[in-house]
Amino acid sequence: MYLSRRLLALPLGLAATAAIGLAPGAAATGGTPGPAAAPGDPLSYVVNSATDAATLDRVEAATADAGGTVVATYPKIGVTVAHAADTDFGSRLRAVPGVRSAGATRTAPLRSTAAAPEEGRFRAYEDRGAAGAVTPRTGAGAGAIPPEPEPLEAEQWSLRVVRADRAHALSTGSPDVTVGVIDNGVDDTHPDLAANFSAGQSADCVGGAADTSPGSWRPYPEGDFAGHGTWVAGQIAAPRNGLGVAGVAPDVTIAAIKAAGPGDGFVYAESVVCALVFAADQGMAIANSSFSIDPWHFVCADDPDQRAILDAVSRAQRYATGRGLLQIAAAGNGSRDLADPAFTDAESPSDGTPAERTVDPAACPVLPHMLPGVVSAASVGAENLKSDHSDYGLGVIDIAAPGGDDYQIPDTPSRDPYVLSTWPGGEYASGPGTSAATAQVSGVAALLKSAHPGASPAKLRALLAAHADNPGCPDAYDPDGDGAENAVCEGDDRRNGFYGAGIADALDAVRR
Structure with a gap:
């Protein structure tokens, strides 16, 4: 999960002939011998x-x-x-x-905590709203009247990039639309999330079986990334209540499905299968997946263990789509061209000793963002340019949204280039990554679902693309200014490898 190894973006995907997600006609490469756990280890x-x-x-x-x-x-x-x-x-x-x-589904034995969470790049904020001394407001039914800004909204340059601040004058979303946050848990007691949280649609899926006992969905109290899911949830649906920040869709419902384990923060296939089936059966409209599935960053079907992972997650994805659930997933934070047919994967297995292998992403997809039917979200900074950290690739990326970038400094009071949101314990923090981009896209999708309640997942995908604004490929991509291109964008202003169909646009989503 990117919250433990790849900064907090959690990158994710797949596509196959029938059962397992291989692109038709593609041959899997890069298979690795089976489990590395010692004999007798479960x-x-x-x-x-x-x-x-x-x-x-x-x-x-x-x-x-x-x-x-x-x-x-x-x-x-x-x-x-x-x-x-x-x-x-x-x-x-x-x-x-x-x-x-x-x-x-793993190479390390069960309950392993060998990989400790790495240091993240979150920045703390003090909430300048006084809880208990405000009159809650939602902005619902505001017509053309712009909503009153939240106390920290001046720092939310991300809302302005997707034009959610202007969209809220027309729509703040419907509570009938639930977005499931598949992550490492959500602090539903946070005063800037509690009003929109659905405990009855939340669970802990770590290990592969849903636990719906009260509070099971809350984050583990450890590690710098312990607040990742709470951070994601606030970007989607923090209400306009006079506290802290506003989400892209501040009146939709959020639910938490915990899928990242304690200590290591890994997200294994069985947890994702559980999460997708649970979300679909609970009638959720959207699943936010700001992670990649461990331990194989690229999952190749010529290895029997990896083939089983592809098969299981593909089945769950198809089931969820059939039940009306749209999954939106992070593309990743490695500055990698995922359309490169000879990609060097040096990260797998993430729960063991990685070994370099050459893979073709078309045959060895990243899960879940490369699955058929999943929206793959890339990241942009405050200047609407691809984030330097964001993965990319023509035919891989579907859409883009704010995820921050050290080289793109916003015109905000703090000039913080990262994305600000909620954090456990009633706090607020900012951080970078395609995890944030995924949350922003999920918020726009929730606004679309609110406006078009009968829309299928395929229709929502089409609407997201149709309303996106595509800046096209830059003449040269050199965000750090060292005179060398950091990445090459392929495609045109209709669809390209940096932005897919374009940057998500909440205002067009609610007014057209």
Whole structure:
């Protein structure tokens, strides 16, 4: 998850023939031998099979025979999550009639906290609004009257880039629209989030089974990135209540689905399967996925474990889309061209010892932002130029939104180039990354869903693209001014590798 390794943007994707997400005709490259855990160490597995009861029963029986334990079964998509210490567990389950793929979702043993959260780049802010001494306001039904600014809104240059500040005079979104924040938890007690939070649609999916007990969705109290999900949630739907900041869609509902584990902050496939199925079954309209799935940054189907990950997450994504859920995911913060057919992946496995391998992203996608039907969000800074950290690629990026950039300084009181939002404990903080861009796009999508309640995920994708503003490729991309191009933009002002269809526009989204 980018909150533990790639600054807080959480990058994410996939596409395949039928079951597993490979681009048609593409050959997977870069497979790596199976789990690196020592013999006897328990691992988590996904087993993907036919959905009939007889096959699912065979999977359960074979799991027990191999000394494993079933953690959760998702019969509608044929995915079983299991724990097992037998190093042959994957191959034994692949031999079961009706099983399409099976493999370990990690290389480190369960409950590993070997990777400590890295230092982030968040900056603290003091809320200049006085809680308890204000009259809450929502701006709903304000017509053409601009809403009164929130106390910290002068610092929110990101709202002005997507023109959400102007959009709020026309629409602040509908509480009937729920955005699920799939992340490392949300502090629903924050006074600038509580009014819009849905506890009844929230859960902890870490490990692959949904825990809906009260407070289970809250962040773990550790690490510099512990507030990542809360930071994301505020960008989407912090209400106009006279406190702190405003979200892009300040009257929509937010829910939390915790998917990042404690200590290491990793997001494994079984947690994402659980989160997408849970979000879809709870009737959510949008899932904000500001992360990438561990431990393989690029997931290649020529390896049986990685193939199982592709298969499981693809099934969950297709199910969620069929239930009306649009997933919006971060493109990543590595300044990488994801359209490069000979990409060097030096980050995988993230929970073990990385080894360099050459991959073709068309065959080895980044999950979840390269999945079919997922909106891939890149990042821009205050000058509407691609953020230096943002990944890019023609045909990979769908849309862009503010994520901050050290080289693009906004005209705000603090001149802070990062994105300001809520933080646990009633605090506020700013940070950079495509995680922020994803949240901004999710907010615009929530405004669109509010205006078009019957819109399908495909229609919302089309509307996001149609209303985006594309600056086109720059003549030369040299944000640090050293005379050398940092990246090459391919495409035109209709669609290109830096911005996809363009920068998300909330004002056009609500007035057209």
